[in-house]
Amino acid sequence: MPELPEVESARSVIAARALDRTIEDVDDRDSYECRPHAPGELRTALVGRTLTEVHRRGKLMWCETSDDGPRLAVHLGMAGRVLVSEASGESHGGGDYHRNGRAQGSSPRKPEWDRFTIVFADGGRLRLFDKRRLGRVYLDPDVDALGPDAGEVRVGDFRDIVGRSAAPVKARIMDQHALAGVGNLLADEALWQAAIDPRRPASDLTQDELTGLHRALRSAIRAAIRHGGVHTGEIIAHRTKGGHCPRCGAEMARATVGGRTTWRCTREQG
DNA sequence: AACAATGTTCAGTC
DNA sequence: GGACTGAACATTGT
Numbered sequence: 001m002p003e004l005p006e007v008e009s010a011r012s013v014i015a016a017r018a019l020d021r022t023i024e025d026v027d028d029r030d031s032y033e034c035r036p037h038a039p040g041e042l043r044t045a046l047v048g049r050t051l052t053e054v055h056r057r058g059k060l061m062w063c064e065t066s067d068d069g070p071r072l073a074v075h076l077g078m079a080g081r082v083l084v085s086e087a088s089g090e091s092h093g094g095g096d097y098h099r100n101g102r103a104q105g106s107s108p109r110k111p112e113w114d115r116f117t118i119v120f121a122d123g124g125r126l127r128l129f130d131k132r133r134l135g136r137v138y139l140d141p142d143v144d145a146l147g148p149d150a151g152e153v154r155v156g157d158f159r160d161i162v163g164r165s166a167a168p169v170k171a172r173i174m175d176q177h178a179l180a181g182v183g184n185l186l187a188d189e190a191l192w193q194a195a196i197d198p199r200r201p202a203s204d205l206t207q208d209e210l211t212g213l214h215r216a217l218r219s220a221i222r223a224a225i226r227h228g229g230v231h232t233g234e235i236i237a238h239r240t241k242g243g244h245c246p247r248c249g250a251e252m253a254r255a256t257v258g259g260r261t262t263w264r265c266t267r268e269q270g
Numbered sequence: 271a272a273c274a275a276t277g278t279t280c281a282g283t284c
Numbered sequence: 285g286g287a288c289t290g291a292a293c294a295t296t297g298t
Contacts, residue, residue: 002276002277003276003277006276032293032294059277075277075278076276076277077276077277077278077294078275078276078277078278078294078295079275079276079277079295079296080277130295131294131295131296132275132277132294132295132296133293133294133295134277134278134293134294134295135277136277136278165286165287166286166287167286167287167288168287171287171288176278183276183277184275184276184277185276186276229276230276231276236276258288259288259289259290260276261274261275
């Protein structure tokens with residue numbers, strides 16, 4: 001997915017363009033994307049209302065709805081994008097999380113990749129466009145199951161939360177119950193920026209290292225939001241066999257940490 | 271054709 | 285209860 005920065009971009013598009021428009025119709029027929037709801041349930045819950053506010057915590061975003069309606073949760077999964085269009089057909093949002101925006105040779109946009117659509121009375125639409133189909137739209141999310149947002153957590157809380165666990169530090173910062181919003185690429189980027197071995201037990205880190213990791217993470221999140229996504233991180237292009245650390249030139253090494261492919265600089269990160 | 275992929279979740283095990 | 289592994293989920297791209 002889209003990680004925290006991509007979700008924040010999607011949230012801001014909704015905030016700017018999708019609020020206060022009357023919902024005329026909803027296509028919720030994709031029963032996997034709309035799990036656990038049956039087809040028609042989301043439609044019934046939403047038609048006639050408006051989205052009044054949009055919020056985000058980590059990678060989860062949700063909208064408040066008018067007339068005391070339910071909260072509409074949207075999770076982008078591995079490849080989801082939110083697109084909001086105007087009555088004119090002009091479209092906003094998106095972002096291609098694969099291929100650095102390069103054009104792919106085949107099928108840039110199949111209609112069936114629109115997994116969920118809200119049709120506004122003015123003719124515009126809000127669509128969840130999701131090639132991988134691991135995104136999700138559902139009602140009344142359990143927001144409190146998530147830890148504090150990784151972009152907003154204060155350094156003291158961050159040190160407490162991360163330093164408390166004996167899990168590898170990368171697994172710990174990616175645990176959405178502990179800290180919300182950090183995905184695989186953001187974790188590799190922040191750990192590389194902070195020069196910390198992702199395999200080290202989080203509880204072995206010094207207070208200074210935790211402070212440095214907190215700073216690196218916030219900086220990586222801000223940079224990614226500014227530049228259009230986590231794939232713009234400085235280390236991301238070097239996460240490949242034969243890759244070298246752009247800071248010291250040492251080889252990058254691949255491992256599995258917390259069940260995810262992990263790349264680190266062999267000199268600066270162990 | 272096999273494998274990896276920026277996501278979550280759940281079962282089994284130590 | 286924690287933490288790890290592996291699988292599953294659905295699909296695309298290499």
